[in-house]
Amino acid sequence: MTKTDVDTEPPAVRRAPAMSPEDRRAQIVDATIPLVLAQGAAVTSKQIAEAAGVAEGTVFRAFGDKDAVIDAAVAKYLDPEPLRAALRGIDASLPLESKVRQIIMLLQQRFQGVFAMMTAVGMRERPPVAEGTGRNGYAQIVADVFEQDAGRLGIPAGRIAPFLRALSFATSLAPFQASAPIDVDELVDLALHGIAGARPASPALGNGSAAPSNQLDYFTEVASSRKN
Numbered sequence: 407m408t409k410t411d412v413d414t415e416p417p418a419v420r421r422a423p424a425m426s427p428e429d430r431r432a433q434i435v436d437a438t439i440p441l442v443l444a445q446g447a448a449v450t451s452k453q454i455a456e457a458a459g460v461a462e463g464t465v466f467r468a469f470g471d472k473d474a475v476i477d478a479a480v481a482k483y484l485d486p487e488p489l490r491a492a493l494r495g496i497d498a499s500l501p502l503e504s505k506v507r508q509i510i511m512l513l514q515q516r517f518q519g520v521f522a523m524m525t526a527v528g529m530r531e532r533p534p535v536a537e538g539t540g541r542n543g544y545a546q547i548v549a550d551v552f553e554q555d556a557g558r559l560g561i562p563a564g565r566i567a568p569f570l571r572a573l574s575f576a577t578s579l580a581p582f583q584a585s586a587p588i589d590v591d592e593l594v595d596l597a598l599h600g601i602a603g604a605r606p607a608s609p610a611l612g613n614g615s616a617a618p619s620n621q622l623d624y625f626t627e628v629a630s631s632r633k634n
Contacts, residue, residue: 431468431478434458438479438567447476448524476527483523486544489516493547502555506570509548513574514590521578545573573597 409541425433437458441449451472455462469475489512496508525527548567552559561569573596 417620427468428459429461430464434465434468434475435478435482436458437484438475441485442476442479443522443526445474446528449476451475452557478525480523484520485514490512490544490547493544493551496551498551498554502552502558503594503598505551506597509570510574510590510593510597513571514578516577517575521580569599 409590413623434454438449438454441453441457445453449472451462451465454472454475455465457467465472465475493509495548496505498505500508545567548570549563551561552566556563559566573593576582576592
C-alpha cells in the first residue's frame with residue numbers, strides 16, 4: 407500500500423460506546439433538545455445522529471422515526487420536575503428577599519424556556535401536564551420555602567406561589583418587556599411591598615367587621631368575606 411493509498415482511505419467509522427437502550431435514548435434526546443429549540447421540526451435525523459455521536463440507524467432503532475425523537479425531546483424539556491427540584495433546593499434559612507429573588511428567577515427561566523419550545527415546534531395550546539404533576543405540588547414547595555418567615559408574611563404561605571408565578575409569567579413575555587422592561591429587583595420589591603407600601607393598620611372591610619390585628623388575619627378575613 408502506497409502513502410497515497412493511505413492518505414485517500416476514508417476515515418474509520420467510530421462506533422458509539424455500548425449503552426443500555428434507556429441510556430441511549432436519553433443521550434439522543436439530550437442531543438436533540440438544542441437542535442429543536444434552534445430549528446424546530448425542520449431538524450433532520452442526520453443532524454440528530456451527528457449531535458448524539460451515533461449512526462443515523464441507531465436513532466431509528468431507538469425511536470422508530472424522527473417525530474418520535476422530537477416528541478421525546480419536547481416532553482423532557484417541558485418536564486416540570488427539574489424546576490421543582492431547584493425550588494426544593496432553595497435554602498429556607500436565607501433572607502426572605504433572597505428567596506423571593508431565586509424563585510422569580512427560576513420561574514422566569516422556566517417560562518422563557520417553555521415559550522421558546524412552543525414557538526420552535528409550533529405549539530398553539532398549553533403544554534400537557536403529566537398525571538400527578540399538577541400545580542398543587544408547586545404551591546406546597548414554595549410554601550415550605552417560606553415556612554420560617556411566617557411572622558413577616560402578609561398573606562398565607564400557600565398563596566405566595568400563584569402571585570409569584572403571575573409576576574414571573576408576565577415579565578417573561580418578550581412583547582410585555584419590550585417597551586418598559588421590569589428587572590428582577592423591581593419584581594422582588596413589588597412582591598414584598600406592593601405599589602402602596604405597608605397596608606394600613608386598621609383597614610376597613612366594608613362589612614361591619616372589626617379590623618383584624620395583623621396583615622395575615624386581614625387577608626384571611628377579606629378572602630372569607632368575598633365567599634359569603
